[in-house]
Amino acid sequence: xxxSPHRPEDAPDASVLDTHRPLIxxxxxxxxxxGGLSLGALVxxxxxxxxxxxxxxxxxxxxxxxxxxxxxxxxxxxxxxxxYPDSKILRPPKFNAYYxxxxxxxxxxxxxxxEVSGLVSNRRPWTLTDLQTLPQRSMVIKHICVEGWSYIGxxxxxxxxxxxxxxxxxxxxKYVAFKTAxxxxxxxxxxxxxxxxxxxxxxxxxxxxxDPFGFPLRLRMATKLGYKxxxxxTAIEVxxxxxxxxxxxxxxxxFAGI
Ligand SMILES: Nc1nc2c(c(=O)[nH]1)N[C@H]1C(S)=C(S)[C@@H](COP(=O)(O)O)O[C@H]1N2
Ligand SMILES: [Mo]
Numbered sequence: 321x322x323x324s325p326h327r328p329e330d331a332p333d334a335s336v337l338d339t340h341r342p343l344i345x346x347x348x349x350x351x352x353x354x355g356g357l358s359l360g361a362l363v364x365x366x367x368x369x370x371x372x373x374x375x376x377x378x379x380x381x382x383x384x385x386x387x388x389x390x391x392x393x394x395x396x397x398x399x400x401x402x403x404y405p406d407s408k409i410l411r412p413p414k415f416n417a418y419y420x421x422x423x424x425x426x427x428x429x430x431x432x433x434x435e436v437s438g439l440v441s442n443r444r445p446w447t448l449t450d451l452q453t454l455p456q457r458s459m460v461i462k463h464i465c466v467e468g469w470s471y472i473g474x475x476x477x478x479x480x481x482x483x484x485x486x487x488x489x490x491x492x493x494k495y496v497a498f499k500t501a502x503x504x505x506x507x508x509x510x511x512x513x514x515x516x517x518x519x520x521x522x523x524x525x526x527x528x529x530x531d532p533f534g535f536p537l538r539l540r541m542a543t544k545l546g547y548k549x550x551x552x553x554t555a556i557e558v559x560x561x562x563x564x565x566x567x568x569x570x571x572x573x574x575f576a577g578i
């Protein structure tokens with residue numbers, strides 16, 4: 321059996337609710353809920369793990385898709401997630417993947433290429449040096465994993481929006497999809513791809529990404545849960561065909577953002 325970092329056997333605790341406070345607050349502000357959110361409702365909005373009988377799995381899957389649309393409608397492209405001072409950056413960051421840290425296979429930065437496909441005008445692959453010459457941006461943000469833990473991390477890299485402009489992406493397309501060296505497919509909505517706090521990260525805490533955290537390139541977004549941030553990215557595709565993702569095909573919410 322695959323080791324799940326999202327341990328469905330564990331019951332969620334108060335810290336899970338805590339890590340989703342920004343989402344809850346934003347829903348409250350928009351008058352969609354009053355006085356907080358039940359754990360059940362939260363589960364449906366975020367695809368957070370809870371104990372659930374196998375029988376309701378299909379229903380939950382359908383519900384989580386419906387909620388992807390609701391969540392996408394709630395997304396405000398101009399709203400910024402909270403940022404923090406550099407002094408709060410956790411060093412080293414916390415590791416997570418669908419396997420243990422000892423099983424990480426480092427990627428060779430020299431032979432690594434970023435493939436580009438789909439609705440773009442330039443499909444030329446990118447080297448690490450190519451990416452380093454694009455304008456960079458930094459952000460210190462909170463990483464929230466559905467397991468119920470979080471940490472503040474400092475990331476720098478190329479805004480995905482800048483990259484998409486450089487490859488001549490059709491930004492009217494619905495999705496941006498990612499492939500990774502460890503076979504962890506992932507995808508996001510175009511509105512989040514163009515958000516200013518969505519980076520193709522090359523550095524953590526002012527240093528080149530360490531192997532366990534996605535060297536040479538990983539996606540880092542301030543507005544989505546941890547599992548939506550693929551590490552060791554090898555390919556980007558702009559598409560109108562729903563691409564899904566590793567945890568999404570196992571019942572987790574696809575949008576998973578605020
Ligand atoms: N390629 C890849 N990316 C991944 C994962 C993975 O297993 N493989 N796990 C995700 C999950 S569940 C989390 S919480 C974060 C952890 O990122 P970190 O190790 O930088 O904290 O990476 C995400 N990106
Ligand atoms: Mo996660």
